[in-house]
Amino acid sequence: MIQESLRQRYREDGAVLLRGALNKEQLARCREALDWGAANPGPNASGMLVGTEHQSFVDNSNPAAKPRLDAMMADMPFGQLFAELWGSKHVWYFAEEIFLKTGGIGPRTFWHQDTSYLPWGGSHWGNAWISFESVPKSNALEIVRGSHLGTRYDGPTFRDPNDPTDPLHGGDVLPRLPDIEAERKANPGAWDVLSWATEPGDVLVLHPNSLHGGAAVDTAFPDRHTIVFRFFGDDATFHPLPAVSRAPGFARNGMLFQKEMARLEGGEPFRSPIFQQLR
Ligand SMILES: O=C(O)CCC(=O)C(=O)O
Numbered sequence: 001m002i003q004e005s006l007r008q009r010y011r012e013d014g015a016v017l018l019r020g021a022l023n024k025e026q027l028a029r030c031r032e033a034l035d036w037g038a039a040n041p042g043p044n045a046s047g048m049l050v051g052t053e054h055q056s057f058v059d060n061s062n063p064a065a066k067p068r069l070d071a072m073m074a075d076m077p078f079g080q081l082f083a084e085l086w087g088s089k090h091v092w093y094f095a096e097e098i099f100l101k102t103g104g105i106g107p108r109t110f111w112h113q114d115t116s117y118l119p120w121g122g123s124h125w126g127n128a129w130i131s132f133e134s135v136p137k138s139n140a141l142e143i144v145r146g147s148h149l150g151t152r153y154d155g156p157t158f159r160d161p162n163d164p165t166d167p168l169h170g171g172d173v174l175p176r177l178p179d180i181e182a183e184r185k186a187n188p189g190a191w192d193v194l195s196w197a198t199e200p201g202d203v204l205v206l207h208p209n210s211l212h213g214g215a216a217v218d219t220a221f222p223d224r225h226t227i228v229f230r231f232f233g234d235d236a237t238f239h240p241l242p243a244v245s246r247a248p249g250f251a252r253n254g255m256l257f258q259k260e261m262a263r264l265e266g267g268e269p270f271r272s273p274i275f276q277q278l279r
Contacts, residue, residue: 007084007085010085010086010205012146014143014147014148014149014206015206015207015212016085016205021201022076022201022203026075026076027200029072030130031132031225033096033227037059037065037098038057038059038098040062042059042061042064044062045060046060056100056106057098058097059097060097061095061096061256065096066095078128078231082278083233086233089279090277092233092236093229094229094231095229095230096228096229096230097227097230098226099215099226100226101215102217102223103217103223104218104222106216108213108216109213110165111177111181111213112158113153113210115152116169116174117241118208118256119241119253119254120208120232120236120238120239121239121270123235124232124233124235124236125207125232125236126205126206127205128203128228128229128230129203129226129228130203130228131224131225132200135198135221138221139218139221140198141204141215143206144180144212147209147211148206152209152239153178153211154167154168154169154177155167157247165179169241169244169246170246173243231278232275236270237270240266
């Protein structure tokens with residue numbers, strides 16, 4: 001049962017930690033999903049800083065995993081959890097993303113918003129960020145408090161290790177991301193950043209319009225295996241990306257479920273039969 005104080009934190013901060021939200025069996029199912037995904041990369045598998053020594057593995061929304069993950073969601077607590085957290089009658093499962101950082105050299109994830117890459121608007125969105133290690137606070141995912149209610153920035157390309165704000169779309173529709181790490185270095189209080197040490201079984205829920213990043217590995221904490229499941233509810237809308245983008249395949253609809261997205265108009269409820277309804 002999600003308490004009103006937590007719902008308020010999510011509405012205002014855009015992120016909450018749900019301690020022990022998954023039992024051993026549920027966590028094991030999530031781990032199986034991660035291991036299967038890592039062993040069977042899909043067409044969207046890429047990585048961050050590919051070609052550099054800090055390369056990490058990322059796969060997003062693997063179509064071959066979709067039937068098994070849709071089925072798995074029926075046995076997981078996320079439908080109820082998000083219905084209560086948002087106060088939404090309905091909950092749908094969107095898709096997964098996998099992050100593997102290993103050998104103590106996986107990079108920070110540059111600051112970004114998922115909504116720079118995906119055409120999402122509205123309040124009923126949530127990433128369930130699930131890691132299988134005990135993640136210390138110094139290696140934690142970081143979230144700028146309340147940023148889910150603010151500006152939608154252009155997202156970084158994740159290609160240039162020396163430019164964490166290298167704009168994905170270009171043009172003048174979305175403002176360029178500020179260099180949050182550089183600003184924090186100059187003034188540690190420049191941004192109001194939330195983070196938590198997490199234990200296996202915890203679920204960090206964040207709104208995908210939140211500015212988030214971080215969670216590097218290092219010699220003291222060399223490996224992190226993370227799966228993120230994304231969900232939406234009644235107040236989720238189609239919010240198109242820029243109509244012209246220098247990133248191939250990203251204009252208007254983003255790079256996932258493009259055929260389904262092409263049927264939606266800006267501001268319409270975000271709905272498609274392709275997404276598994278959990279409630
Ligand atoms: O785990 C990470 O390094 C990044 C997570 C992330 O970007 C997300 O949950 O959307």
